[in-house]
Amino acid sequence: MAIPERFSNLPDYAFPRLRKLLAGIEPGGDPLILTIGEPRHALPDFVGPVMAESIADFGKYPANEGTAELLAAISGWLQRRHGLDVAPERIMALNGTREGLFNAALALAPERKNGQRPAILVPNPFYQVYAVAAAAVGAEPVFVPAAPETGHLPRFADLPAAVLERATVAYLCSPANPQGSIASEDYLEELIALAERHDFLVFADECYSEIWRDAPPPGALAVATRMGLPDRVVMFNSLSKRSNLPGLRSGFAAGGVEQIAQMRRLRSYAGAPLPLPVQRVSAMAWGDEGHVEASRALYQQKYAIADRVLGNVPGYQPVQGGFFLWLPVPDSVGTGEDAAKKLWAEAGIQVLPGAYLARDGQAGNPGRNFIRVALVAPAEQTEAALNRLKNCLYQGG
DSSP states (O other), X not given: OOOOSTTTTXXXXXXXXXXXXXXXXXXXXXXXXXXXXXXXXXXXXXXXXXXHHTGGGGGSOOOSSOOHHHHHHHHHHHHHHHOOOOOGGGEEEESHHHHHXXXXXXXXXXXXXXXXXOEEEEEESOOTHHHHHHHHTTOEEEEEEXXXXXXXXXXXXXXXXXXXXXXXXXXXXXXXXXXXXOOOHHHHHHHHHHHHHHTOEEEEEOTTTTOBSSSOOOOHHHHHHHTTOGGGEEEEEEHHHHTTOGGGOOEEEEOOHHHHHHHHHHHHHHOOOOOHHHHHHHHHHHTOOHHHHHHHHHHHXXXXXXXXXXXXXXXXXXXXXXXXXXXXXXXXXXXXXXXXXXXXXXXXXXXXXXXXXXXXXXXXXXXXXXXXXXXXXXXXXXXXXXXXXXXXXXXXX
């Protein structure tokens, strides 16, 4: 049986690759897993009661685009958080953001642009669904380095004009996974203006937007709206990180009327709507900020721990948003893979090699000499783990 070639060049996903890398290596201490970005803070108190009250609604087919209650709650959050007046028809519920980030390309990226194969612009390193979406629609993925010299953000404007003229979509994650960098309003204005000039869409992945150090990150849709260009951006967010509910699989997309209409149309054929109890919990979560503020304070506590423990490590960059550290690997250790094996074998700490989150480019793999460390464990455990990591990898700094 023949299989499609469009996904044939995808590398193994990051976590299966890590399992292969560490296979046969015994941990050199009590295991501490700092790889996956799975929040471990407390769930909001209302989740259980609301779910229990709604349990009978598992027996009903739910609204595909989201119930009126949920869409109103998301609209209200967009108003409070970003000062946006977004009507319900410009919003759709999602099973987390990954579904939307993939299906938005199916719904909105054309097969040809200016008579040529289209290009989809992807930060490098990046969340891997961006590249899979490009492959699914037959576009060329153009990996744009997001390295220390660019402030860990992609400089899309540096691409050749011929590439920009073929671009249909540019993905952007802010705060960035894995580097924790934040796109400023000036950066977003420049990107949206570039998208308008070259006629492509910006898919703004903002799932880490409510975890930040000093100030809330600006939103791409809000910036585009102020510029009079709301149809240039589709933004994505979810309750996974914001509300410590990754297993709820609940998020949303918001954008221009036509963009959301096309996404809703595709989803009516191929999507799986959120169960009604999930939608009711989601509406409560988007309407409550108390649990978000409490969780953010815990992350800010861990930022301070990381700064204290690792602040004198050469190349250390304090994280600005999200909950990942993007740590440089000393030349004496080698690559991120070498560091991952060393940390597991000598300290029992499991981290993710940065190369697994990136692709090779003209200057090599921008993640090759980095590791990603998730700050999701409780503060005391995080401090112990970072001290062990420092002593093992940086020889005491």
